[in-house]
Amino acid sequence: MNRKRIAVLTSGGDCSGMNATVRAVVRAGLAEGVEVVGILKGYRGLIDGHYEILGTRSVSNMLQRGGTFLQSARCRQMMDEAGQHLAAENLRGLGVDGLVVIGGDGSLRGALALQHLGIRVIGIPASIDNDIPFTDMSLGVDTALNNIIHAVDCLKDTASSHDRTFVVETMGRNCGYLAVMASIASGAEYALIPEVPYAIDDICKNLRRRFEEGRSNSIIMVAEGAGKAQEIADSIKDSIGFETRVMILGHYQRGGSPSAFDRTLAARFGVAAVDALLANDGGKMVGLSYASIKLTNLEQVIHAGRRPIDAVVLKLAATLGI
Structure with a gap:
């Protein structure tokens, strides 16, 4: 029986907590007997074929580090169909059963494109602007x-x-x-x-x-x-x-070193993403909703636009004279 294999990449602007999330994906995958492939430099690395097999030593001492050791990079090729097809073919060539994408709006759009091409993808929201819908908090905000x-x-x-x-x-x-x-x-x-x-x-x-x-x-x-x-x-x-x-x-x-909140959020997001892929789920984003982890269809996330600031927050600021 072939061993299952999943991949993980970080894309877009970096933020604290990305390393902690990759660590959680790796440890959750290994706990289930799944091999984890780290894609280097985001979608560019996926298209160029830059990757490495990740083990426990790969993510040792990463929990407290900011940024992303997998690195990130802009990739205009993922904005057109040819680049998206090449990325999907490369994943198939690696024998990957699913992909975890950690990033913001543009990264999630790339994840959705791959899902449409038959790659099961789970997105993890990472944006310090906290403007991704269907999650109360994105990774790195705190x-x-x-x-x-x-x-x-x-x-x-x-x-x-x-x-x-x-x-x-x-x-x-x-x-x-x-x-x-x-x-x-x-x-x-x-x-x-x-x-x-x-x-x-x-x-x-x-x-x-x-x-x-x-x-x-x-x-x-x-x-x-x-x-x-x-x-x-x-x-x-x-x-x-x-x-x-x-x-x-x-x-x-x-x-900077991620806060305790971002470290625990990273752990919850990473484990939930692996669980979803192992349950043959895909095309979804994990999010935080009233202290619980919730899966939302990527189509819904992308079409919802930017998450507005809660009216309660604006009222609070006004009440305090800000």
């Missing part, structure tokens, strides 16, 4: 939030020492989840996000009023899709003369 909060806590020390306003830019081209949640958790004065219109003149008036009340420093969080941090800082300085500084957190948010 760690990114903790990274932002640590940076803002440090900034508040120097802001209060020099009566400064800091404009802090977070990731979030189309989704302001990180900015608004970090603002709530760090006590920032404003969260500027793509989902909610704002007027810089009103912000300046409120900052001046705060100054007159004796509050001479402030933190303004801005999601990258809501405006350019430097332009916002310049507008504040030109309008009310405050000493204003900018911090663009950039890729700092993606890295």
Whole structure:
């Protein structure tokens, strides 16, 4: 009897928890007597035929590491049918019975394309923007939030020492989840996000009023899709003369050792993905729903579009004066 074989790849932007998820896939597979193939550099490696057999030593000491040891890369070939067919044929050539894809929206679209070509695929949502539907939290979000909060806590020390306003830019081209949640958790004065219109003149008036009340420093969080941090800082300085500084957190948010939440979420996602494949399931994404793991059809995930910020979160921010 031939030994079953599954493959796993990480694709798109990296995030903390990817390594922990690959570890969970490998250990869950081996526990069931399944051989696990690691595809290197995402879909590009799948098309180019770059892979390695993963064992317990391959994932040893990976739980606490950020990023992805399998690496990731952009792959335009997976956007056309020829590339998708080549990827599917390569998987068949490897004798793979199923594939686990860890990544964001584009990665899940690639997973769905492979499913349509007869490859059983389970997707795992990994996006620090937390904009993937049918999961309350995506992999890496909690760690990114903790990274932002640590940076803002440090900034508040120097802001209060020099009566400064800091404009802090977070990731979030189309989704302001990180900015608004970090603002709530760090006590920032404003969260500027793509989902909610704002007027810089009103912000300046409120900052001046705060100054007159004796509050001479402030933190303004801005999601990258809501405006350019430097332009916002310049507008504040030109309008009310405050000493204003900018911090663009950039890729700092993606890295670092995953939080306890992301490590346990990774374990749950990875094991659930392997269980689904061994049950001959496919074409689905694992997600977190009210503390339980739930499978949702990839077609449904892709067609649902981006996950909106919960109205309860926006109301909470407004109530707190953010």
